[in-house]
Amino acid sequence: MSTQVATAEAGFLARVSRFSPPRRYLPVLGTFALFIGMFGVGGIRYDGFADPQVFLTLLLDNGFLIVLAVGMTFVILTGGIDLSVGSNVALSTLIAARTLEVGWPVAAVIGVVLLSGTLLGTAMGLLIHYFDIQPFIATLAGMFLARGLCYLISVESIPIEDGTFKTIAFGSITLPGGYYLGWTAVFALAVVAVAAYVLSSTRFGRTVYALGGSESSALLMGLPVAATKVGVYAISGLCAALGGLLFALYTLSGYSLHAVGMELDAIAAVVIGGTLLTGGRGFVVGSLLGVLVLGTIQTFISFDGTLSSWWTRISIGVLVLVFVVAQRVLTRR
Amino acid sequence: MPEILRSGRAIGARMMAHRLFWPLAALGALLVVNLIATPTFFNVRIQDGHLFGSLVDIVRNGAPVLLVAIGMTLVIATRGIDLSVGAVAAIAGAVACVYIVESPADGAAGAAVIAVSMALAVCVALGLWNGFLVAVVGIQPIIATLVLMVAGRGIAMLVTGGQITTVNNDAFAALASGHLLTLPVAALIALGVFAATQIVVRRTALGLLIESVGINPEASRLAGVRSRTIIWTVYVFAALCAGTAGLIIAANTHSVNANSLGLWIELDAILAVVIGGTSLAGGRFSLTGTLVGAMLIATLTRTIPNIGIPAEANYLFKALVVVIVCLLQSPKARAVLQRRREPVPTSRGEVVA
Numbered sequence: 001m002s003t004q005v006a007t008a009e010a011g012f013l014a015r016v017s018r019f020s021p022p023r024r025y026l027p028v029l030g031t032f033a034l035f036i037g038m039f040g041v042g043g044i045r046y047d048g049f050a051d052p053q054v055f056l057t058l059l060l061d062n063g064f065l066i067v068l069a070v071g072m073t074f075v076i077l078t079g080g081i082d083l084s085v086g087s088n089v090a091l092s093t094l095i096a097a098r099t100l101e102v103g104w105p106v107a108a109v110i111g112v113v114l115l116s117g118t119l120l121g122t123a124m125g126l127l128i129h130y131f132d133i134q135p136f137i138a139t140l141a142g143m144f145l146a147r148g149l150c151y152l153i154s155v156e157s158i159p160i161e162d163g164t165f166k167t168i169a170f171g172s173i174t175l176p177g178g179y180y181l182g183w184t185a186v187f188a189l190a191v192v193a194v195a196a197y198v199l200s201s202t203r204f205g206r207t208v209y210a211l212g213g214s215e216s217s218a219l220l221m222g223l224p225v226a227a228t229k230v231g232v233y234a235i236s237g238l239c240a241a242l243g244g245l246l247f248a249l250y251t252l253s254g255y256s257l258h259a260v261g262m263e264l265d266a267i268a269a270v271v272i273g274g275t276l277l278t279g280g281r282g283f284v285v286g287s288l289l290g291v292l293v294l295g296t297i298q299t300f301i302s303f304d305g306t307l308s309s310w311w312t313r314i315s316i317g318v319l320v321l322v323f324v325v326a327q328r329v330l331t332r333r
Numbered sequence: 334m335p336e337i338l339r340s341g342r343a344i345g346a347r348m349m350a351h352r353l354f355w356p357l358a359a360l361g362a363l364l365v366v367n368l369i370a371t372p373t374f375f376n377v378r379i380q381d382g383h384l385f386g387s388l389v390d391i392v393r394n395g396a397p398v399l400l401v402a403i404g405m406t407l408v409i410a411t412r413g414i415d416l417s418v419g420a421v422a423a424i425a426g427a428v429a430c431v432y433i434v435e436s437p438a439d440g441a442a443g444a445a446v447i448a449v450s451m452a453l454a455v456c457v458a459l460g461l462w463n464g465f466l467v468a469v470v471g472i473q474p475i476i477a478t479l480v481l482m483v484a485g486r487g488i489a490m491l492v493t494g495g496q497i498t499t500v501n502n503d504a505f506a507a508l509a510s511g512h513l514l515t516l517p518v519a520a521l522i523a524l525g526v527f528a529a530t531q532i533v534v535r536r537t538a539l540g541l542l543i544e545s546v547g548i549n550p551e552a553s554r555l556a557g558v559r560s561r562t563i564i565w566t567v568y569v570f571a572a573l574c575a576g577t578a579g580l581i582i583a584a585n586t587h588s589v590n591a592n593s594l595g596l597w598i599e600l601d602a603i604l605a606v607v608i609g610g611t612s613l614a615g616g617r618f619s620l621t622g623t624l625v626g627a628m629l630i631a632t633l634t635r636t637i638p639n640i641g642i643p644a645e646a647n648y649l650f651k652a653l654v655v656v657i658v659c660l661l662q663s664p665k666a667r668a669v670l671q672r673r674r675e676p677v678p679t680s681r682g683e684v685v686a
Contacts, residue, residue, distance in 0.1 A: 081475070127656065127659075127660075130665065131659070131660060131663045131665050131666050132663055132664070132665050133659045133660075133663060134613050134614075136414075136475070136603075136613065137603075137607055137613065137655065137659055138656075138659070140600055140603070140604070140655065141651075141652045141655040141656050141659075142652070143600075143652075144600075144648040144649070144651045144652035144655065145648070145649060145652035145653075147648040148645075148646055148647070148648035148649025148650070148651070148652060149649065151643065151645035151646055151648070151649075152646060152649065155643070155645055256645070264479075264482070264483055267479065268479075268483055271476070271479075277473060277475070277476050278473065308490070308491075308495055309490075309495070310486075310487040310488075310490035310491055310495060310591075311487065312487070313483060313484060313486055313487030313490075314484045314487035314488060314491070316483050316484070317480050317481070317483040317484020317485075317487065318484065320476075320479065320480050320483060321466075321480045321484075324472055324476050324477070324480065325470060325472070328470060328471060328472055
């Protein structure tokens with residue numbers, strides 16, 4: 001009996017040791033290992049770091065960034081880039097704050113915010129696809145446009161006093177063990193799940209990968225290149241608007257200087273998550289892990305207390321470097 | 334009479350086809366708008382032996398963007414891009430200011446000279462780093478320079494210790510507010526770098542080599558062009574230009590704020606290059622176009638408060654300018670316009686791709 005268990009166990013071990021994950025999952029697994037490792041080191045060094053609540057708070061504090069990174073993943077998978085998401089977030093918070101101030105119903109506010117974000121994304125996608133303007137320049141224009149519109153709405157910060165918004169912002173579900181997870185974090189995870197499904201199991205998702213692999217091949221295969229290319233920017237705009245709503249819930253205010261440079265964090269998260277900036281390879285789950293790694297760095301620095309805030313930026317830069325060089329080495333083979 | 338009309342039309346068509354026609358027209362239009370809003374806009378007077386006036390201000394305030402854009406033009410011509418220039422500018426300002434503050438004679442001209450040289454030396458090192466990632470490791474330029482863009486401001490804050498460092502050094506301040514031969518020093522530096530670069534790339538083979546690397550790196554390598562060295566050179570040059578711009582900005586405010594110095598200057602610079610007709614796809618470049626583009630941005634920044642719109646709204650107008658100029662230069666948009674209009678036979682020698 002015991003020998004049987006032993007052999008079964010040995011067989012299992014052998015299978016585990018023989019198992020090598022498919023190459024395409026390597027970057028994501030690397031990010032996952034990095035995240036677990038960082039959490040482990042934090043747990044050993046600081047009291048209370050390993051508490052599951054720290055992880056749950058990480059999700060809550062970075063919910064908006066998770067959603068942004070999801071949208072950015074779609075764009076980067078096609079080989080493009082979207083610089084407008086940070087400004088789009090700021091614009092969304094301002095539209096939400098202003099329309100709530102005027103007394104619009106919450107559903108209409110959410111509708112208008114999502115619509116405006118998606119429209120901005122679609123407009124950039126149209127410029128990129130139909131007029132051959134580089135994604136970098138077109139989304140740069142979108143970035144300036146959204147930031148300029150912010151200032152037109154209000155130069156001052158507008159607080160959000162609405163009851164429903166406050167309920168959602170402070171609402172949380174209680175998990176077994178007395179832990180709690182904010183509603184906004186649950187929502188961000190739901191967005192990740194939907195995006196992962198769309199990318200892996202729908203025709204649209206497969207076309208996104210094909211487009212990133214080779215646009216001309218995708219065109220020759222008869223795939224709907226135009227609709228997909230415009231679509232990813234529309235999705236990125238939609239995600240930016242969703243992220244803006246989450247950010248408005250997080251800060252309970254609308255301000256034109258919100259989310260300055262957040263597009264960089266989103267791009268960094270996607271790169272750290274193992275998505276190739278040249279397009280065609282990567283997973284939404286990787287971007288989620290990328291955001292979590294960025295968040296863990298911040299948690300590290302706040303737990304430590306002696307490290308200054310600028311080490312966050314430096315370590316993000318170093319991480320991006322490591323992942324980019326590693327990707328370069330992996331893809332060269 | 335019809336002949337004159339026809340030749341006039343031909344000249345008009347040739348002018349419109351010139352790659353700098355639309356940027357120059359936009360610049361002219363902006364100046365006219367300013368003139369209508371403020372009839373004294375073009376007035377230039379001499380006061381205390383210095384030249385003063387709105388036009389002089391535009392050139393002076395546009396100097397940092399022009400400097401960064403000159404470096405960016407050469408990088409873009411090699412089919413690259415440098416996103417780190419804003420961070421490099423912040424680091425240069427931080428190094429110079431911190432050195433001046435900590436040197437024993439913090440008001441002496443000598444301290445300013447050493448501070449500036451140190452800052453520029455650091456910029457060379459940063460440029461070498463970018464060039465190493467692009468030319469040797471072979472990472473796409475946009476990602477390679479993203480690394481320094483993200484980390485650079487952190488490094489600048491590390492140098493300043495997160496403080497806004499203020500300096501009282503007349504020699505250093507003269508970089509931005511000084512005058513030489515009645516002209517502002519900042520403008521002279523930028524125009525001097527422009528002239529020197531123009532001469533070096535157009536009177537030597539360097540310009541040709543840069544274009545060949547941008548058009549086809551592999552073919553140029555096979556033809557015996559040392560593309561690696563050239564790529565390295567342009568990134569170092571871009572970092573030097575960015576550092577100089579950072580020093581001017583720091584000298585202008587007598588201080589350095591690592592978070593805000595040169596924020597988004599990389600975007601303004603790329604904008605200036607694109608408005609000037611240099612394609613982001615690499616290859617043919619035009620430094621004169623970049624000059625026009627930088628001046629267009631500086632004039633735009635000046636125009637908005639001048640016609641009574643809050644200065645914050647300038648992003649909106651920048652967005653419009655980018656979209657309009659890019660559409661006018663886009664071959665597809667041109668084709669659409671051409672089809673709408675009745676076919677006019679034109680000789681299009683200089684169409685920017």
